Amino acid sequence: MPIATVNPATGETLETFRPLGPDGIEERLAAADRAFRAYRTTGFPERAALLRRAADLLEADVPEIARTVTTEMGKPVTAARAEAAKCVKAMRWYADRAEELLADERPDDADVRDAGATAARVHYRPLGPVLAVMPWNFPLWQVVRFAAPALMAGNTGLLKHASNVPRTALYLEELFRRAGYPEGVFQTLLTGSDAVEGVLRDPRVAAATLTGSEAAGRAVAAVAGDEVKKTVLELGGSDPYLVLPSADIARAAATAVTARAQNNGQSCIAAKRFIVHTDVYDDFVERFTAGMAALEVGDPLEESTEVGPLATERGRADLEELVDDAVGRGAEARCGGRRPRDLERGWYYEPTVLTGVTPAMRVHQEETFGPVAAVYRAEDLDEALRIANDSPFGLSSNVWTRDEAEVAHCVRELEAGGVFVNGMTASHPALPFGGVKRSGYGRELAGHGIKEFCNATTVWQAD
Template sequence: MPIATVNPASGETLKTYDALSAAEVEQRIATADAAFAAYRNTTFGDRAVLLGRAADLLEEDQQDVARVMTTEMGKPLAQARAEVAKCVKAMRWYAGRAESLLADEHPSAADVADSGADRVRVVYRPLGVVLAVMPWNFPLWQVVRFAAPALMAGNVGLLKHASNVPQTALYLEDLFRRASFPEGCFQTLLIGSGAVEDVLRDPRVAAATLTGSEPAGRSVASIAGDEVKKTVLELGGSDPFVVMPSADLEQAAQTAVTARVQNNGQSCIAAKRFIVHTDVYDEFTRLFTDRMRALRVGDPMDEDTDVGPLSSERGRADLEELVDDAVGRGAAVLCGGQRPEGLGERGWYYAPTVLADVTDAMRIHHEEAFGPVASLYRVPDLDAAVRLANDTPFGLSSNVWTRDDGDVARFVRDLQAGGVYVNGMTASHPALPFGGVKRSGYGRELSGHGIREFCNTTTVWQRA
């Protein structure tokens, strides 16, 4: 795949970049390794000043960076600005809290005595150079939610970003340079996916984090496993959005639309399967479909646009194949189901779509639909809702709409997911751990859990 900015609203190639040579990659790894040797000894206060400066610069650049992201991958401009603001918030959150999150831990006096020591403490030390393999759908946020905690912990980063967002990738390297991080603390590698293995196998690279597709995760995990290196993976999702009889249907339907079409429907944590109790199915379906049909599809640079283009022609083709398969096997199209008239040939647009009568014979039941397509299911009771919600190879997050405490307790106990969001939509926040189970990956990002993923948890046992 070429390293290039291709505007998904027009299909026009705007900029192309040469991949780094093997010698250039080697130089960058050596620079990162040298940077870590010194940077690991800086204080939390030193790092907080640097990260705070990066947050200030990013905030100043908000409009320009947002336009770059929209140009490269098509998200509506307002959502791109919100992504920048979210990154600024996360940087400041970690700058202010990393020291306390990684403070030494002290077992109880009784446990210390029982261990035979006079003093025991647990300390967190950085691992070293961390390779980040990141996707295009949230090209700033996915990187910052790794970089902010990793840098505050004393690690250094190498970024292999998706090949269709090179300008965003280069901006991030420049941002940390302008913030006065030491040379080599954060570098972008403009390389193709085929060059990742050599970087990951390099003994100077200590660990890796990947957000992306299941095949990409399997590849990185297998290489890292062979090298016995730590990884954190956040992969695909097919999150359920369960609506029970006690739900506020107006609010549930409005939130369901946002949960499905955020980022043009290209989000791992977007709700994709809408599982609705039969008592409220008809009313919810009407409310939801009316709102999906009313969404404005168009130029993502237009402030009035709700849904922009998909990021690539291949991505749209994949989505069309899933919809065509479902319709061919009996699914009903309640709205959408095609390229929007007047837009579909200029750019990679697809109309917001609602499919009903979805069954497990259809590919869309088992595969992630990465675009603005919702699958509707009718269930007779709570047991059926839980079974259907779990009937997926993924387990990233889940959304539950109910005002019944018994329902909530059951969903929290039995849903196979990394998160259960009750009467709201899944969203990541720096204070909350984020990640999944099953084929959605392993490990956690954000919060104290995330910053400790790339630390060596060291027991210090001491006698006088």
């Protein structure tokens, strides 16, 4: 795939970039290694000051970088501004809390004596240069939620971003440079995916994190396993959205529209499978379909646009294949199911609601990366949970009910990294984020995320 900025609203190639050759990659690897040896000795106050400066610069740049993001991957510019603002918040959160999150841990005195020591503690140390292989769908947020904790822990970062968001990737490198980070602490590797294995196998690279497809995760995990290097993987998701009889159906349906259509439907944690109790099925489907059909589809740079184009032409073709397969096997498209007739340029697809979905359809097992919702009818909670867990993915989940016993049952039974009750899945710096099954392993954000790329060093001491 060429490294280029292609406007998904028009299909026009705006700029192409020459990928780094072997010499360029070597130069950056050497710089990351040199920088780590000095940067790891800095204190938390110094690191926090740098990260706060980066947050201030990004906050000032929000209007400009939002347009860049929208032009590269098509999300509505209002959503791009919100993404940038979220990054600012996460940077400040880690700047304020990293020292506390990574403070030495001390066991109870009785346990210390039982271990034969007079003193003992757990001390957290950075690992080294970390390779981040990041996707295009949240081109700022996915990077910052890795970089903010990793840099505060004392690591250095090497960003291999998706090939269709090079301007955003270069902006991020420049942002950290402008903030005053030493040379080599955060660098962009403008390369294709074929260079990832070589970088990961380099002995100077200590670990890797990847957000992306299951196939990409498998490839990186295989290389990292061969090299015995730590990885964190956040892969695909096909999150269930359970609606039970005691729910506020109007609110559940309105939230469902946002949960499915956010980021033009191209989000790993977007709700994708809507599993509705039969007692409220008709009411929910009517409201949900009306909401999806009413979404404003159009130029993502227009303030009124709610759904822009898909990021790539191939992505739209993949989505069309899934919808055509479902309809061909008996599903009904309650709305959408085609390209907008009034938008001939660009990679647009109408918000779509599919009912009558069965396990025989590809949408039952495959992730729909676009504004397409699969709706199921469930006779009771047990059937709803069976449908929800009948997926290779387990990123997050949503449950709508006012019954506390049902909440407890769902939290216990849902196979997912998160359970969001009476609301849609979202990520926040204070909450760990990640999945199970083929959605990956490890956690980002919160204290869990900052410790992923640290060496938990046991310190045992006797007189």
